[in-house]
Amino acid sequence: EVQLVQSGAEVKKPGESLKISCETSGFKFSDYWIGWVRQMPGKGLEWMGIIYPGDFDTRYSRSFQGQVTISVDTSITTAYLQWDSLKASDSAMYYCARQGVVSSNPIYYWGQGTLVTVSS
Amino acid sequence: QSVLTQPPSASGTPGQKVIMSCSGSSSDIGRNTVNWYQQLPGTAPRLLIYENNKRPSGVPDRFSGSKSGTSASLAISGLQSDDEGDYYCTSWDDNLNVYVVFGGGTKLTVL
Numbered sequence: 001e002v003q004l005v006q007s008g009a010e011v012k013k014p015g016e017s018l019k020i021s022c023e024t025s026g027f028k029f030s031d032y033w034i035g036w037v038r039q040m041p042g043k044g045l046e047w048m049g050i051i052y053p054g055d056f057d058t059r060y061s062r063s064f065q066g067q068v069t070i071s072v073d074t075s076i077t078t079a080y081l082q083w084d085s086l087k088a089s090d091s092a093m094y095y096c097a098r099q100g101v102v103s104s105n106p107i108y109y110w111g112q113g114t115l116v117t118v119s120s
Numbered sequence: 121q122s123v124l125t126q127p128p129s130a131s132g133t134p135g136q137k138v139i140m141s142c143s144g145s146s147s148d149i150g151r152n153t154v155n156w157y158q159q160l161p162g163t164a165p166r167l168l169i170y171e172n173n174k175r176p177s178g179v180p181d182r183f184s185g186s187k188s189g190t191s192a193s194l195a196i197s198g199l200q201s202d203d204e205g206d207y208y209c210t211s212w213d214d215n216l217n218v219y220v221v222f223g224g225g226t227k228l229t230v231l
Binding site for chain 2: 037044047049050059061095103104106110111112
């Protein structure tokens with residue numbers, strides 16, 4: 001059974017750094033694109049970017065390029081989303097998402113979401 | 121502002137058929153397949169339709185998708201109260217650094 005289990009909710013202050021995780025199981029981690037999707041409060045879904053654990057090829061949406069870092073640790077089949085300096089506008093629900101073996105494949109599986117709140 | 125355009129709301133009564141639209145351009149829907157996601161209140165999205173008209177295992181055949189040119193649509197027949205939620209279309213954009221594009225979502229209300 002494919003599972004994506006995300007880390008718990010976070011409350012941070014502006015300017016702080018943060019790294020949230022997505023622990024995966026039930027499939028060959030190196031073969032599938034793993035990405036992140038943002039959902040701001042009361043808003044729609046926004047695709048942020050993806051990474052291919054097999055060769056660490058990483059692609060970002062233009063909107064998120066330079067704002068976040070997507071990475072993986074293949075030894076523990078876990079993906080990460082990282083901020084160096086959070087802003088209040090980063091407050092949102094973040095979903096980990098497993099796409100297919102091709103980067104243009106749909107998102108077949110979703111994590112449960114990690115709520116990030118950034119407030120002074 | 122979303123790249124793909126969806127009507128913000130749709131509604132129907134139990135048993136009815138509802139059709140939602142998704143409009144794109146030649147660089148996204150015009151060249152690539154369309155996927156649809158359902159997000160019920162307070163839950164993560166789930167894949168409903170992929171590659172325009174295919175249903176993942178476990179999705180009832182009440183849900184169907186189609187695509188023509190730069191537009192796509194999702195039809196839900198035999199509407200049920202459990203179908204109430206948000207529906208998003210997505211496609212792939214061939215432009216560099218755009219990749220996956222989402223519609224703004226359609227909120228379905230079952231009256």
